[in-house]
Amino acid sequence: MDERTLREIYYVPLNWVAKPSPVSMMSAYNRINGKYASEYKKGFTFCATSWFDGVMYWTGKRCATGDRRHSGCDIEFPYNGDNYEKLLTITMRRNIDEQIDACASRVVDLAYRCKDMQKGKE
Known part of the structure; x- marks a missing residue:
């Protein structure tokens, strides 16, 4: 599927959901151009x-490659030791420290x- 189709059809509902400025969104389970949505870097970007x-x-545990942090997915529930080991392996193979720092920064934010929000601020 080309990027124009994704922008004009598939990302539109996400845009509607994002208008009220939610603090988080869950990635979809489906595949986009052969990659699971949680691993589709172009979509996150x-x-x-x-x-x-x-x-x-x-x-979810299924379809785990450990490549989600590299894509832009910040948190994975529930904890999965296999995915953690894959992430460590990926981190050692290539320098993705900046992506992990960016994920950690978004989680702290x-x-x-x-x-x-608990104090009544927006």
Whole structure:
């Protein structure tokens, strides 16, 4: 599927969901151009640079390659030791420290945003 189709058809509902500025969104389970949505870097990059300023997360054990952090997925539920080991292997093979730092930064921002929301701030 080409990027134009993704932007004009598939990303539109995500844009609607992002308008009220949620603090997080869950990645889809389906595949996009052969990659699971939680591992589709172009999609995360488009959403993050276009209209979503929050944490992306994934729930589920299936279809795990350990490549989600590299794509832009910030949190994975539930903890999966196999995925953690794969992430360590990927980190050792290539330098993805910047991506992991960016994920960690978004998760810390999420904690502060939730704390502010408890105090009644937006």
